[in-house]
Amino acid sequence: MKHKEYDVAIVGGGFSGLVAAGILKDHDLDILIVDETNRLGGQYLKTHPIRSNPDTERNSLQEIGFRQIENIEGGRVKIMTRTRVLEINDRRELLLEHDLEQLFVLTPEIILLAAGAREKFVPFKGWTLPGVISTGAVQIMMKGSGVIPAEDMIIGGSGLFLYTVASEVITNGGRVSTIFDENSIIQKLSFTKNLIGQGEKLKEGFGQAARILFSPTRMRHRYRIVEARGENELEEISVAKVDRLGAVIPGSERVQPCECLAVGNGFAANIELGLLAGCSPEYDTDKGGWVIAAAENLETSVPGVFAAGEITGVGGAHKSITEGKLAALSILNKLGKIDDFQYADETRSLRKERKRHLQFGSAFNALTHLSPEKINSISDDTILCRCEDITMGQIKGAIVAGCRTPVAVKRAIRTGMGICQGRICTPVLYEIIGGFTRTPIHELTPLSVRGPVKAVPLEVLAKPISLLKPDFPNG
Numbered sequence: 001m002k003h004k005e006y007d008v009a010i011v012g013g014g015f016s017g018l019v020a021a022g023i024l025k026d027h028d029l030d031i032l033i034v035d036e037t038n039r040l041g042g043q044y045l046k047t048h049p050i051r052s053n054p055d056t057e058r059n060s061l062q063e064i065g066f067r068q069i070e071n072i073e074g075g076r077v078k079i080m081t082r083t084r085v086l087e088i089n090d091r092r093e094l095l096l097e098h099d100l101e102q103l104f105v106l107t108p109e110i111i112l113l114a115a116g117a118r119e120k121f122v123p124f125k126g127w128t129l130p131g132v133i134s135t136g137a138v139q140i141m142m143k144g145s146g147v148i149p150a151e152d153m154i155i156g157g158s159g160l161f162l163y164t165v166a167s168e169v170i171t172n173g174g175r176v177s178t179i180f181d182e183n184s185i186i187q188k189l190s191f192t193k194n195l196i197g198q199g200e201k202l203k204e205g206f207g208q209a210a211r212i213l214f215s216p217t218r219m220r221h222r223y224r225i226v227e228a229r230g231e232n233e234l235e236e237i238s239v240a241k242v243d244r245l246g247a248v249i250p251g252s253e254r255v256q257p258c259e260c261l262a263v264g265n266g267f268a269a270n271i272e273l274g275l276l277a278g279c280s281p282e283y284d285t286d287k288g289g290w291v292i293a294a295a296e297n298l299e300t301s302v303p304g305v306f307a308a309g310e311i312t313g314v315g316g317a318h319k320s321i322t323e324g325k326l327a328a329l330s331i332l333n334k335l336g337k338i339d340d341f342q343y344a345d346e347t348r349s350l351r352k353e354r355k356r357h358l359q360f361g362s363a364f365n366a367l368t369h370l371s372p373e374k375i376n377s378i379s380d381d382t383i384l385c386r387c388e389d390i391t392m393g394q395i396k397g398a399i400v401a402g403c404r405t406p407v408a409v410k411r412a413i414r415t416g417m418g419i420c421q422g423r424i425c426t427p428v429l430y431e432i433i434g435g436f437t438r439t440p441i442h443e444l445t446p447l448s449v450r451g452p453v454k455a456v457p458l459e460v461l462a463k464p465i466s467l468l469k470p471d472f473p474n475g
């Protein structure tokens with residue numbers, strides 16, 4: 001006899017997954033939500049103090065997030081944190097690993113992929129030196145452990161996240177001496193028109209700008225970090241002016257001392273689980289690159305597998321919240337819990353909201369677009385794949401030798417085969433191959449993904465696998 005399965009398994013406890021669980025839980029469904037981190041909340045709440053601190057002022061997004069967490073605790077929502085989804089197959093079977101101790105398998109009726117995004121980087125010579133860190137890491141150190149990485153730091157790259165992190169460093173008593181932004185001041189200012197009518201984002205943006213403007217931080221536009229240097233750790237950086245298209249202007253390089261450099265170039269969607277499940281990807285620069293393609297109701301190309309949040313396109317917390325709601329209602333409609341009229345009625349305004357958030361996302365992602373000129377400026381001796389120490393020159397060599405697809409380059413020189421499984425280098429690898437072979441990126445087949453999608457010790461994989469059945473301590 002077939003055992004009872006979960007009705008819905010949600011992968012990812014960020015805004016999109018949380019909001020979806022909050023709606024689904026009121027409809028007599030058995031729901032599982034898994035997240036690999038210690039607590040729910042995803043990228044946004046991960047970097048904010050835990051709710052037990054009553055002295056901390058929360059913004060409205062944090063309020064929404066923490067309220068959602070309280071809302072789904074208990075009842076028929078099973079929450080599994082410290083649990084990673086290692087694999088999904090095209091029969092909707094999920095393999096979970098909990099605490100490096102237990103393995104579980106389940107086949108829910110519906111899967112909602114809400115796995116979020118990660119940071120994107122444009123490599124430069126020396127970026128692997130100790131002292132060079134990512135902007136996201138700075139945020140986690142400050143908010144997670146109350147540590148500022150250095151007394152004085154420099155931030156470089158592109159996109160609005162540079163300013164979010166700079167403003168947080170300043171708020172926490174640190175000093176950011178300079179922000180080197182690859183975009184021009186006009187590009188940045190023209191972005192602000194996308195904030196009109198978006199009260200919360202506008203307030204947040206102006207708050208960050210004010211903190212930076214009233215601090216000693218210098219802002220340098222159209223500058224790129226071209227090299228990080230030091231004997232055993234970072235001692236100085238070389239920066240250069242870039243032109244309108246992002247190419248380095250020869251002769252404009254200058255060197256300055258630096259003990260800590262934080263870099264970032266926007267975000268890329270975590271599409272790997274979707275690819276494993278057989279979902280079609282799409283490449284769209286407006287959405288930040290490769291994403292999991294989803295219909296208007298957020299169902300992917302695989303029936304019964306939905307996607308919501310950054311995984312369908314980088315667009316910020318508000319988009320993830322809207323998509324979490326929309327996906328939940330679409331799932332309820334698919335499971336026959338709400339009829340077509342109610343569905344159409346309840347999703348009308350959400351669809352409009354989503355369009356607005358996608359427009360915002362498009363402008364947000366334009367600031368971090370990897371143009372061919374930017375890619376061409378990466379020197380041949382720059383390490384691209386940090387895990388396998390593969391340089392830009394080796395990748396170009398492989399392309400010249402006839403490897404014209406990401407998979408061919410991977411097979412030839414092992415790019416993306418290290419411990420991070422290409423999470424860091426693949427976004428830029430597509431752009432390099434597309435640029436040098438003059439192939440539109442959407443025509444390049446994305447690298448195939450094999451489980452486990454996360455690094456896991458073999459001894460864990462050798463453990464017996466248990467069936468995960470619905471089990472709710474509170475009801």
Ligand SMILES: Cc1cc2nc3c(=O)[nH]c(=O)nc-3n(C[C@H](O)[C@H](O)[C@H](O)COP(=O)(O)OP(=O)(O)OC[C@H]3O[C@@H](n4cnc5c(N)ncnc54)[C@H](O)[C@@H]3O)c2cc1C
Pocket residue numbers: 011012013014015016017034035036037041042043044047083084085086114115116117118119136137139164267270273308309310311315316317318320453454
């Ligand atoms: C480093 C970083 C910092 C950010 N900081 C900010 C900020 O300060 N302000 C802001 O407005 N926006 C920030 N963002 C953007 C933020 O991600 C969105 O605004 C929004 O919160 C995304 O919600 P989400 O639900 O789509 O994804 P997320 O919040 O990213 O949630 C996805 C969740 O899925 C989990 N997950 C992924 N893969 C697996 C797996 N295989 N198994 C189990 N769990 C998995 C992750 O642990 C994560 O908790 C940041 C993004 C990143 C990448």
